[in-house]
Amino acid sequence: MVIPSRLEAFDVLLWVCNGQHAGQVTALSQPTISRAAHQTSECLGISLRKIRGEWHVNGDTLRLNEERQLHQAARLAGQGPTRLEAGALSSHMLADPAPRGWVLGRADAINQPRSLALLRDRVIDAWLCTSAIDLPAEVHANLSVFELYRAPLRLVASTDHPLTGERGLNSSDLSPFPSVALDGDWYPTSAARLREHGLWSSPRPLTHHRSQHWEGRTADGHTLAYASPLTLARQPGLAPLDFDLGLDHVLALVVLRDWANHARIQELLENLCLRLAGQPDATLRPDWGVPMVARPSGNGYESAA
Numbered sequence: 489m490v491i492p493s494r495l496e497a498f499d500v501l502l503w504v505c506n507g508q509h510a511g512q513v514t515a516l517s518q519p520t521i522s523r524a525a526h527q528t529s530e531c532l533g534i535s536l537r538k539i540r541g542e543w544h545v546n547g548d549t550l551r552l553n554e555e556r557q558l559h560q561a562a563r564l565a566g567q568g569p570t571r572l573e574a575g576a577l578s579s580h581m582l583a584d585p586a587p588r589g590w591v592l593g594r595a596d597a598i599n600q601p602r603s604l605a606l607l608r609d610r611v612i613d614a615w616l617c618t619s620a621i622d623l624p625a626e627v628h629a630n631l632s633v634f635e636l637y638r639a640p641l642r643l644v645a646s647t648d649h650p651l652t653g654e655r656g657l658n659s660s661d662l663s664p665f666p667s668v669a670l671d672g673d674w675y676p677t678s679a680a681r682l683r684e685h686g687l688w689s690s691p692r693p694l695t696h697h698r699s700q701h702w703e704g705r706t707a708d709g710h711t712l713a714y715a716s717p718l719t720l721a722r723q724p725g726l727a728p729l730d731f732d733l734g735l736d737h738v739l740a741l742v743v744l745r746d747w748a749n750h751a752r753i754q755e756l757l758e759n760l761c762l763r764l765a766g767q768p769d770a771t772l773r774p775d776w777g778v779p780m781v782a783r784p785s786g787n788g789y790e791s792a793a
Contacts, residue, residue, distance in 0.1 A: 490528055490555050492562070497524035499556070499611045502536065502543045503571070504593045505696075513591050541695050542602065556610040563613060564752050571611070572756070573603050575618030576697030578637075578718040578739055581767075583616050587759040589752065590614075596697040600674045607631070607742060614756055620740035622675040632748035634757055637718070637739040637764055641678075642728040643687070644715045646706045649727070657731040659685045666690040667712040668705055681735045687712065718767055739764075 497520065501510045507518035514521065529535050532555070534547035545552065563570045566589075574583035574595040586592035593612070597603050600622060606612045608630070617623065620635060627633065643662075645652055651661060663686050669679070671691035682688035690711065692701045705711040706726060715726060716737035741760060743753050 489558075490531055492559060492568070494524040494528045494531075495555055495559055496568070497521045498528035498536075500571075501525050502545070503573070503606055503611050505542055509594050513593065540693075542599070553609065560610040560613060564747060564750055566752075570613040570752055570756075572614050572616065573597060573606060573612045574616040575600070575603070576702075577618060578716050578737070579616040579618045580697075581718060581722070582739070582760055582763050587756055590756065594696065598670065598674070598697050599672065599695050602695075604742075607744065610744070613743070613747070614753060615742045616760070617740045617742050618737075619675055619678060620738040620742075621736060622677045623740075623742070627742070630745050632743050632745045634741040634743075634748075635738060636741060636757075636760060638736050639717050641733050641735045641737040642715050642717070642720060643731045643733055644703075644706065644713050644720065644723075644726040644728055645711075646709050646725060647727045648709050649706070649712075649729075650709075651729055652727045655730050657729055662686055662712065662731065665710050665712050668692070668702055668714070670694055678735060682714075682733065685731075685733065687733075721767075 496514060497510065497516060500513050501507065501521055504510050504513060507521050510516070510521045511518050516524075525536065532547075532551050534545055534549065534552060536543045537546050538544070562568060569589060569591045572583055572586060572590045572592050574580050574592060574597070576596045576598055580595040583592055584595055600617065600619065603612075603615050603617070604623070604627065607615045617633075620633060623633065651657060651665070654661070667682070667687040667689050669688040669691040671693045673679070679688050694701055703713045703715065703723060703726065706713050712729075713726070714733070715723060715728070720726060720728060741757060747753050
């Protein structure tokens with residue numbers, strides 16, 4: 489069996505991608521994390537490889553997965569802090585600071601397939617997903633998706649943009665202006681709908697949120713971006729445009745179905761809902777504690793209730 493502190497260092501490094509952030513999560517020094525990750529790799533006959541700033545495991549992961557299953561059960565039993573992943577912007581806003589008994593990663597993840605893989609591999613214990621409408625339908629086979637919040641996604645621009653304050657905009661009004669996008673196929677539903685309007689046109693190769701490469705690009709007075717009502721209230725340099733994207737921003741907590749009814753997960757749900765209820769312009773779903781199911785319903789999924 490792998491010593492718990494060594495597997496913790498290995499998995500947290502894999503999760504947050506660098507030693508500095510791993511040290512902040514674990515309260516261990518970077519040399520200690522590096523040494524423990526190396527010892528874990530040698531013990532399990534695997535290795536770590538970095539691709540585009542993210543760590544990936546090479547080798548047979550059977551023993552690693554068995555160890556992770558044991559260690560996750562121990563964390564949820566109170567033998568160590570449980571791990572919460574959060575996407576950027578609205579998810580980060582709700583998750584930071586970490587609820588009692590939880591540790592939070594970098595809270596700037598935008599690579600949703602990777603966050604999903606970390607959850608399935610039991611590296612993390614819960615994931616606050618920023619765009620649940622982009623989850624593949626098959627996640628519902630072994631995961632529970634608790635939708636917390638839904639509101640229309642807004643098209644936004646700088647307050648001095650030529651379209652700010654104009655009424656009745658249409659797609660032809662938007663066509664002269666670039667709009668932010670990612671170059672990975674991580675948000676298929678959202679990207680497809682935005683492209684129907686001629687948006688999602690100027691991609692950047694990001695793996696983690698950086699303001700200057702996303703909403704900060706609107707500072708040029710031309711680039712368009714997107715925002716939820718939750719984050720728009722905290723971005724005074726942005727203004728919503730009078731254009732209906734026909735797209736919802738859906739915030740959800742995603743967990744392994746095995747643990748969906750566990751006390752630690754239910755406490756986390758309640759904590760996040762209390763935080764959400766305290767935000768301006770936030771309306772909780774009345775069925776927030778009911779997992780969503782894989783029946784497409786316009787923008788996202790219907791409740792199981």
